[in-house]
Amino acid sequence: MFFSKKLKKFQNIKHCFFSRKNGFSDGCYKSLNCGTGSKDKKENVIKNLQSVGKKIGCNEQSLITLNQKHTSDVIYFNSDADVKNKLTGDALVTKVKNIGIGILTADCASILFYDPKNKIIGCTHAGWKGAFNGIVQNTVKKFNELNSKNDDLIAVVGPCINKENYNVKIDFLKKFIDKDKKNEIFFEKKNDENYLFDLRAYINKEISNLNIKNIENIEKDTFSESEFFYSYRRSCVNKEKDYGRCISVILMT
Numbered sequence: 001m002f003f004s005k006k007l008k009k010f011q012n013i014k015h016c017f018f019s020r021k022n023g024f025s026d027g028c029y030k031s032l033n034c035g036t037g038s039k040d041k042k043e044n045v046i047k048n049l050q051s052v053g054k055k056i057g058c059n060e061q062s063l064i065t066l067n068q069k070h071t072s073d074v075i076y077f078n079s080d081a082d083v084k085n086k087l088t089g090d091a092l093v094t095k096v097k098n099i100g101i102g103i104l105t106a107d108c109a110s111i112l113f114y115d116p117k118n119k120i121i122g123c124t125h126a127g128w129k130g131a132f133n134g135i136v137q138n139t140v141k142k143f144n145e146l147n148s149k150n151d152d153l154i155a156v157v158g159p160c161i162n163k164e165n166y167n168v169k170i171d172f173l174k175k176f177i178d179k180d181k182k183n184e185i186f187f188e189k190k191n192d193e194n195y196l197f198d199l200r201a202y203i204n205k206e207i208s209n210l211n212i213k214n215i216e217n218i219e220k221d222t223f224s225e226s227e228f229f230y231s232y233r234r235s236c237v238n239k240e241k242d243y244g245r246c247i248s249v250i251l252m253t
Contacts, residue, residue, distance in 0.1 A: 001055075004156040006216045007114060007250070013121070014057050014100075015112055015250040017158040017218055019228040023048040028240045033230070034065075035104050035245030036086075049247075056100045056249045061085075063100040063249070066092060070129040074138045090130050091139040093122040095146070095252075102249040106230040107222050109160035109203055110248035113139065115148040121252050126157075126203050132176070136206040150211045157207070158248050159220035159229055163188065163198040166223075166233070170195065222246075 002017040023032025024047040029040040032048050046060075053063040066075065067088040077083050077094035092101040093113075101123050103110035108127035114120070124130075124139045143153060168187075173195050176183040186205075188196040200217065207215055222229035235243035 002159065002218050002220065004112065004216050004218070006154050006214065007112065007156060010114070010116060012119075012253050013114060013250065014253065015156075015248075016056060017110065017112075017248045018052060018055075018246055020230055020244060020246055021228065023051065025244065028235070028242060029244040032246070033244030034102075034247035035106075035230075036065075038244055039242045040244065052102075052247055052249060053100060056251050057253070058098060058100040058251055062098060063102060064092065065102045065104055065247070066090065066125070068104060068125045070125075070127055070133075072130060072133040072135045072138050074135075074142045076142055090126075090135050091122060091124040091142075093120065093139060093142045093146070095120050097252050100249045100251040102247045104245040104247055105158070105160070105222070106232045106235075106243050106245050107161040109199065110158040111136070111139075111203070111207075112156045112158070112248060112250045113143065114154045114250070115143055115146075115152050116154070117152045118146060118148050119252065120146055120148060121250050123248065123250055126206075128172075128197065128199060128202075131199070131203050131206055132179070136203065137210065140210050140212070151213070153212050154214045154216070155207050155212050156216045156218065157200060157203055158218045159222050159225075159246070160199055160203075161223045161231065161233060162200070162221035163196050165221065166197045166199060168195050168197045169193060172197065
């Protein structure tokens, strides 16, 4: 369990970037696998989600996650009546209290947002594709539509894959350079065909470009820290049949 120093200061906010520890799953899913889309036993995933709900302070029905598709789509809950589980999108924003909103990850970053002035929370799933296509901007845009000023926003970027373990090909690099030549700084050349991509730095740039100054990073590498995190890329390297997902949750009381 990993926590934000910035968010911990607020008594009305409960949050956690959960590790893979202290759950009910076994095998490659050991142990707190919260991915309903994995091939893990459904009863184990349900028990894991119930455990997360208890720790964050809500029941299972009030722990809401998305059907994540690496999109730039943001879901907004205006009231209790809007709250539904597993809607398709990659970010959630709400003023509704006592609802735990969560993001599932296995190398991508989860980002937790809070506006303490207007009492709005948000969570975002930011892999390279979502970040590239504007999920961060769209999440903040939704906050702005609710009268949030970017100066008031707190953004906490959770654990994700580190640059030294994120190997990409030249076509991946070209995609980013074609969008903006300045994106070159997020890549380190290994050889003529292979580069290392700094996802965390890219996400931080996306956030700071919106004039959000209050940014915190949970500097953990999902690929190398196998004791604490699931990793899609590590599972591919190890030729595992599947992989679990960690959950990050924020709730406002």
